[in-house]
Amino acid sequence: AAAEECVxxxxxxxxxxxxxxHPDEDAERLxxxxxxxxxxxxxxxxxxxxxxxxxxxxxxxxxxxxxxxxGAAAAGGAYWVDSQQKRYVPVKxxxxxxxxxxxxxxxxxxxxGGSEQASLSYLAFEGATKRNRPNVQVGDLIYxxxxxxxxxxxxxxxxxxxxxxxxxxGIIGQDGFLFKVSLxxxxxxxxxxxxxxxxxxxxxxxxxxxxxxxxxxxxxxxVQQTLIIVNILEACxxxxxxxxxxxxxxxxxx
Amino acid sequence: FMQRGLxxxxxxxxEEEEKKIISEEHWYLDLPDLKEKESFIxxxxxxxxxxxxxYGRMSFKGFNPExxxxxxxxxxxxxxxxxxxxxxxxxxxxxEEMARRYETLVGTIGKKFLRKRxxxxxxxxxxxxxxxxxxxxxxxxxxxxxxxD
Numbered sequence: 001a002a003a004e005e006c007v008x009x010x011x012x013x014x015x016x017x018x019x020x021x022h023p024d025e026d027a028e029r030l031x032x033x034x035x036x037x038x039x040x041x042x043x044x045x046x047x048x049x050x051x052x053x054x055x056x057x058x059x060x061x062x063x064x065x066x067x068x069x070x071g072a073a074a075a076g077g078a079y080w081v082d083s084q085q086k087r088y089v090p091v092k093x094x095x096x097x098x099x100x101x102x103x104x105x106x107x108x109x110x111x112x113g114g115s116e117q118a119s120l121s122y123l124a125f126e127g128a129t130k131r132n133r134p135n136v137q138v139g140d141l142i143y144x145x146x147x148x149x150x151x152x153x154x155x156x157x158x159x160x161x162x163x164x165x166x167x168x169x170g171i172i173g174q175d176g177f178l179f180k181v182s183l184x185x186x187x188x189x190x191x192x193x194x195x196x197x198x199x200x201x202x203x204x205x206x207x208x209x210x211x212x213x214x215x216x217x218x219x220x221x222x223v224q225q226t227l228i229i230v231n232i233l234e235a236c237x238x239x240x241x242x243x244x245x246x247x248x249x250x251x252x253x254x
Numbered sequence: 255f256m257q258r259g260l261x262x263x264x265x266x267x268x269e270e271e272e273k274k275i276i277s278e279e280h281w282y283l284d285l286p287d288l289k290e291k292e293s294f295i296x297x298x299x300x301x302x303x304x305x306x307x308x309y310g311r312m313s314f315k316g317f318n319p320e321x322x323x324x325x326x327x328x329x330x331x332x333x334x335x336x337x338x339x340x341x342x343x344x345x346x347x348x349x350e351e352m353a354r355r356y357e358t359l360v361g362t363i364g365k366k367f368l369r370k371r372x373x374x375x376x377x378x379x380x381x382x383x384x385x386x387x388x389x390x391x392x393x394x395x396x397x398x399x400x401x402x403d
Contacts, residue, residue: 044297045304055295066304080304091300095310143311168311168324190307197312205315212301212310220317 007065011057011081019054045080046091059083084184088113088213090149095169097178097211098157100140108136110144113180113213116154120144124158126166134171141172141217143209172209176219177226183214185237196236199248200229357398364397 002018011017019042044050047059057063061083088096090112098110098118108120120142125134136142148156159169189197189210200206206220206229216233220226228251236244301307309328313321372395 042295043303044295046299046301048297050295050297064304078304080301093300093302167328168309168321187301187305187307190305190310192306192308201314205313205317207313207317207321208311210310210312 004065006063007079009063010060011063012060013058015057016051016053017048017055017057017063017079043078043080045078047081047083048079055079057081082184082187084182086180086182086214088183090114090118090146090155091212092146092149094149094212095143095145096157096213097172097209097215097217098142098144098213099178100136100138100142103136103138108142110142110157112155112157113215114155118146118155118157120157120159124160125170126160126164136171141178142170143172143211144169172217173219176207176217177230178215178217179230179234180214181216181234182237183212185233186210186212186214186216189233189236195241196233196244199244200232203229203248203252354401358400360398361400 002020004020006015006017044055047057047061049056049058059081061081064080064082066078090096096112098112098120100108101111101117102109106122108122109117110120112118122128122133122136123130124144124147128134142157142159144157144159145161146155147158148154159166161167161169188194197208204220204225206218206225208229209217211217216230218226218229218233220229232244232247235247239247298304309325311321312325313319316322
């Protein structure tokens with residue numbers, strides 16, 4: 001079936017999505033700003049693979065499409081499959097929350113919820129040198145991103161970005177509560193305009209860290225407030241917008 | 255396979271035979287179409303570029319001010335790429351402002367380290383040249399003159 005027709009519908013693994021023939025690109029190339037790829041470039045996101053005719057679906061879910069242009073990082077349309085799963089597979093560049101399970105000399109082993117433990121070097125923190133080691137203990141929570149993550153190698157994490165700054169990554173502080181949700185909910189919460197987050201932010205001050213591996217860490221002033229936020233976030237997956245608003249109204253009324 | 259004293263003809267025959275053998279066994283792709291498409295479709299396993307997700311660390315109502323600053327920084331980074339075209343205009347204005355501020359800064363701090371004679375000369379010159387930032391005379395060192403606003 002044609003790719004454009006299936007947008008918003010359920011697709012199953014094995015379906016082939018046909019792409020339209022590429023339009024004439026010479027005229028468009030002149031209009032491009034420097035550094036951008038040709039207009040016909042298509043981003044084939046998670047759940048899709050390239051094949052001769054078009055795109056081959058590898059996961060079941062809803063097909064999503066994003067239009068080309070808009071000055072976003074990926075010029076050119078993007079197709080991906082919005083699927084639901086609880087098990088995380090490490091992907092390069094994803095920011096995740098890991099739990100330190102072992103300290104092996106210069107290396108920390110982190111549990112990220114994948115099939116293997118990720119490794120983290122002690123030098124991958126901002127301002128870390130051989131003499132100035134970060135104070136990481138077994139059981140600490142770390143927010144970092146994947147440097148290496150493929151099916152052939154052990155995943156590696158770092159708490160530093162390409163320019164050498166930590167930009168919010170590193171050891172997550174004391175207190176707070178860590179819990180696990182499905183990956184689809186995380187993506188919903190991280191969407192640009194998420195109503196759930198906006199509504200929760202009106203309640204009371206709190207801090208939130210969302211890891212792409214399904215783990216969320218919440219910290220608020222009192223234990224009770226923390227638990228309320230945890231319960232709302234967990235229940236959000238199955239509540240409709242109406243039910244959520246009712247629940248929040250009751251809370252803010254209290 | 256190279257034998258001594260081989261005639262040029264037999265050499266050529268041998269080479270031709272080799273080529274024939276190679277062309278029969280040589281595997282080649284029968285799909286030129288696939289190669290064209292390769293440059294157009296990029297495979298990608300992460301959701302970040304697809305859905306433009308926000309940064310994972312958030313803080314609300316001033317619980318953690320550093321993270322709130324970070325939120326603003328990170329989320330405006332995504333939008334900065336949209337304003338690429340207007341950057342040139344904005345950059346001009348900010349460059350001028352920067353130059354003006356830098357001039358005044360260097361002047362005021364530079365005066366601190368001047369000897370008394372130079373300070374007096376500088377003051378006289380600044381009173382004479384009201385409107386323009388001209389190069390000072392040979393006696394005084396070359397400095398940025400504070401423009402009279």
